[in-house]
Amino acid sequence: MAKFPTPELEYSIDEQEIIEKLEAKYVRKNRDFEYKHLMDVIKNIFHSCNLVKNGAPIPLENADYELKDDIRYTINKLSWKITCNSACEMEIDKTVHELLDFLSGFSWDATVVLMLAVLAMNHGELLLLKQSTGENRIAKFVQKLKNPPPSLGSNEDLKLYVEEPLKNLVDQMLGVAEQLVQFKEQASTQKIELSSSLRKVFCIATYQIVQSVVKCISSTMEFVKSGDKYQDFPTKIQQIIRSCRFTAFRDYLKNSKFFELEYNGIVWAFKQANDVAKLLLSIFNAKGNLIRQFDGINKMKSVLLDDFQGNTVGFFITEFNVKEEDFSVLKDTYNQVRENGFEILWIPVLDQSIEWKDELLDDLEKVARMMPWWSLTYLLSRSNPVWWYIKQDWQFQRTPMLVVLDKYAKVIHTNALPMVNYWREEAFPFSMETEVMLWREKSPTxxxxxxxxxxxxxxxxxxxxxxxxxxxxxxxxxxxxxxxxxxxxxxxxxxxxxxxxxxxxxxxxxxxxxxxxxxxxxxxxxxxxxxxxxxxxxxxxxxxxxxxxxxxxxxxxxxxxxxxxxxxxxxxxxxxxxxxxxxxxxxxxxxxxxxxxxxxxxxxxxxxxxxxxxxxxxxxxREHCIHLAGPTTINNLVVACPECGRTMEKSFVYKCCVK
Structure with a gap:
């Protein structure tokens, strides 16, 4: 697996102990459980309870969606366990491990979704009970027995005071849950395994969410028990938030998903692609404002992905400040073979050693105006997964290169630029097979x-x-x-x-x-x-x-x-x-x-x-007489010096492309 700049998350001694215990005890299984619709149901309940900070209720794709009986039973049993243990004043940590034992057949992400479903059901029941008293005599009498928290009533000051910390907690837990779910779905689609650092985050984030749900329901029960003595409830919720690191987990998962999953998504996109236009849409999210072409000096055309359809396409990859002399031959060749079905997309790359400045975009446009082909309107930096793909899979360093795709979006040459610069239009369609044929038939000397x-x-x-x-x-x-x-x-x-x-x-x-x-x-x-x-x-x-x-x-x-x-x-x-x-x-x-x-x-x-x-x-x-800067992908080859016959030493060569 490729290495990305996402740093390891640091854990406290207590968190490390929890992770070690859970990883040793539980080998999480990926039970066949489709929870996308369940997540939508949970979000809608929280929205209706005014426990989500932003956004509106999510319309369900399938209004008739029903949970399987075993999942419904699981959610209810979890709720009963928490209620019973809280009523018996059992230690929170013991309850958490009982729940994790019960859910050991589910993955960490599925466990999180089920626990949030318990919290949503618990709080939703109280809200329904409070809202139904004016219409239903049974609800009115049940309310007297259940005694829902007064924050659900008409006292707006009390409601704000109690619900605001609860809203913060729910919002943070939902943020982590969404990242876990998205991460797992995409990893499953791409058929990749999670790294050890990510498995640790899944583990400890799940533990803290289970623990927070138990504490929250227990605190709500105490709130119900105390009637209008609500002062301790907000404090307890705030303590739950402070004891967890949901924001850190969410950001880490978001960044990791960006660098790891989206990188693997690009790998997967190239393997599955059969259409260049769809590939561009997939890896660059290519729309009119992301790819452009200058027609003449000032006129700019927005991209039409149909222009790439059915054509051989070259990705011209360079640093953003490439000189015109470095693509002058490619420019002439492009004008010669364009009518034969050849397009180029310039992908400007920002070197990691260069500090970003807004003025770089002006420099980018100046270079783009010298090119007769399409170009990205932004610079690829190391924060972009495409940058990592180009660096790691195509071995781009600093020297300009031309990666060529056929009309079915299959890579037919990982760097055809030297071939184009020497043989020009004679090398079209710029495939590796064409290059081998030219060497065989024309044999440059x-x-x-x-x-x-x-x-x-x-x-x-x-x-x-x-x-x-x-x-x-x-x-x-x-x-x-x-x-x-x-x-x-x-x-x-x-x-x-x-x-x-x-x-x-x-x-x-x-x-x-x-x-x-x-x-x-x-x-x-x-x-x-x-x-x-x-x-x-x-x-x-x-x-x-x-x-x-x-x-x-x-x-x-x-x-x-x-x-x-x-x-x-x-x-x-x-x-x-x-x-x-x-x-x-x-x-x-x-x-x-x-x-x-x-x-x-x-x-x-x-x-x-x-x-x-x-x-x-x-x-x-004499001593070794020749040095050679060869392809970086060939690293185990033993080569003899053509001058003295002795085995050549291998070493790193640092070479700037500007002579």
Missing amino acids: IIKIIEKIQPLPQIKQGEIICVYGSHDMSWVHDFLCFINHLEMKDAEVKTTNIYVGTNRRKQISKKFGNDQNSIFWCENMMLRFWRDLENVAASKMIQGRENLVDAIKNEFATILSYDEKEEGWALMFNESSKFILFSGKQLKYCWKNKKDWMGKVHKGEDIMNAMTEYLQPLKLG
């Missing part, structure tokens, strides 16, 4: 990524193309000196060098110096290269456990790792498309020790093979 940005020159025999990158200009200078020296003096090999910059966005290097054999990409080309590289690497790793080993062995993840950890890197390939990837340290080692391996080149060996053979012993002897 580093050369294809480069040629998408700038076609490579025709490679002649004996020529080498060298793609390199670095954030360290001194390393770049030394590397170019090494390459030029190879061309002019050492190996007389022809090279074309392409500088692609660095993935450290704020350190994109500018063109420097004059080098006839070097091509320096502009900043936009560099950014596109690194984004494509990231998207392809992420696409491979997203496909799952069986593809992670393969993904880490390719050059995409390795280049990203070199850029993060090394001074630089270089990828060299020749006319046969054979390529070799070197890290900055390896290249430095090569140019400082040219005399140790250059002899093989002079004898006719390929220069890339000569460098690789020379570096092989160095690889085997």
Whole structure:
């Protein structure tokens, strides 16, 4: 079960003892007892007795509703037990345990409903007796025998004085009972078990309600016995309220229901859904004021759930202050495939580290106006169960993601954004199967990524193309000196060098110096290269456990790792498309020790093979050389380093999505 921010409820020593005794003694059974209508009857009685603070009597859905005989018998027997024990002045605690023994076949929530039915019946009888004296001679004579409390009469001051504390008690007990009932009903629908902390609350809340009902009926009997000496009754009711924690139980259950049951309700909704519009209505309570779309600059359209009907739908999940550059490709792709039945809903998420301010809604609207698709009109925060679902089930961190649902509301990809960013409309309908097919049929390579940005020159025999990158200009200078020296003096090999910059966005290097054999990409080309590289690497790793080993062995993840950890890197390939990837340290080692391996080149060996053979012993002897930020859902996989072959260590990687 997912963990939520609902803290454990703290209990006094007495409460802990009660919980331990009750949990040890009673294994509560869930007897087949439909008490929804009974709860409505109880509320109506309390309303009629003026013991509910707010609201109006609830109209019964079934006016002919009747209790089963065994339930009616149970309620009456409970009332008799309380009346008899009170008349015999039996200890309250002993009576409570007798009642709990008698009700051991019922769940805690059913026990609470039955006890409130006893209180409602008891007080309702007194009210009926008082109100019927003018119409019924029998009632008039019975009233003389029963002597109902004077608060039920015409003395308004006395009525207010006596009923106000009783109203507070009933209101608090009803509040707890409603939360218990709602909680249990929803848990039963979703087929989930209550956590141990919730079972404790059910247990102690039930105990205190049973105890309060017994005390209340006993006090009422004393009130009847004393006639107009009513002064002690309000004080006793207030003591009952002070001795219980109904407000704390109600709030705890309400919060727990919000975080736990509604979260599981979302899980259940995704499992049961067969229609996107109904799913949106279920998880977002999606109405016109919760989802909107900007048409042009200022015109805003309210959502029509029919717009999602029968379409493939993408949930674009980002932080609320996402930049337009992070969804520019998705925007173009959306405009291309929208007519094919594709809609997007932007779900802006508020990071838990950011303090809420009203001005954030203005920022939210500014971003929404840049998007051609639908968006929520509010921010998802950690107080929303959808926030928890996105974090825990879809593993959203901070990087934008695109969860895709087919027209039957089934999730077909938990993050299609890398695939969309690389293959664009070609990847529609953006399912995992489509992604696997694209990898199988189109098989992206580093050369294809480069040629998408700038076609490579025709490679002649004996020529080498060298793609390199670095954030360290001194390393770049030394590397170019090494390459030029190879061309002019050492190996007389022809090279074309392409500088692609660095993935450290704020350190994109500018063109420097004059080098006839070097091509320096502009900043936009560099950014596109690194984004494509990231998207392809992420696409491979997203496909799952069986593809992670393969993904880490390719050059995409390795280049990203070199850029993060090394001074630089270089990828060299020749006319046969054979390529070799070197890290900055390896290249430095090569140019400082040219005399140790250059002899093989002079004898006719390929220069890339000569460098690789020379570096092989160095690889085997060095420390772990690659780091990888992989999918968080894959946590037990043992992966070998593609550079040295040793087992990679696992550790947490904290990475901000803004470079």
